[in-house]
Amino acid sequence: MNRLGLLIVASAWPLLSGCSSDAESSATAWEAPAWMADQAQGRESFISRLQACMDAKSWDLTVDESGGFNEPFSSEEEMMRASDDGQDCLAEQGIDVSALEKPLTEADLSVMYTQDVDTYECLVAQGVEMERTPPGVDLYVEAGLSGQAGAPLPDPWWPYGDQAIMSMPQGEVEQLRQVCPERWVFAGTS
Structure with a gap:
């Protein structure tokens, strides 16, 4: 067999010899990029800091990763007070909310x-x-x-x-x- 023939067979071998399905091979080949781990760590820190700040302001609310709260409010006034305190906590934590508006x-x-x-x-x-x-x-x-x-x-x-x-x-x-x-x-x- 000449070199060209060997090259063709060598190139096609992975396609001809594969035993796993495309889904299996793509699932094993995919690796999470670094930004996913970085953002996961940032989310955890963000939630922890914001939760501690809201707890210190005597709120019995669960903070989510968007800075919102999971519990319903009994009135619009209560919601506005929680929102204002949440904004204060974001600022105290060094979160520049205005960056989201740029x-x-x-x-x-x-x-x-x-x-x-x-x-x-x-x-x-x-x-x-x-x-x-x-x-x-x-x-x-x-x-x-x-x-x-x-x-x-x-x-x-x-x-x-x-x-x-x-x-x-x-x-x-x-x-x-x-x-x-x-x-x-x-x-x-x-």
Whole structure:
């Protein structure tokens, strides 16, 4: 056999000899990117610090990763007081909430795209049969910039907005979020 023949056989060998399904090989090949662990650590710290601050202000509320609360309020006045105290706690913890209001740049949106694609790939590796594939980065960035300018987004894409995910029971979605987290809104605000 000549060199070309050997090269062809060697190149095709992994395809011909594979015993595992595509789902198995993609599940074993996928590795969580560093940002997922970094943001998980940031979330835990954020919740812990904010919870301690709200506890110190005598609130019996459970803080979530968005800075909100899980319990219902008995009145709008109580809700406003908790919200005000929550904002004070965010400021005391060094969280710059105004950073969330700044317009996103192309660079910001490109990072968000990469993180959303990472989450998508994680979901696929978990066996979720997604109905849509990620758009190209240029389309994603263009849609993000247009949305900030007030243009309607007719068909926005994000991994957890996929119909395959939206049709799952909430408990399953929460389990997936533990393994395949979405990018965190407060990342980089402190």
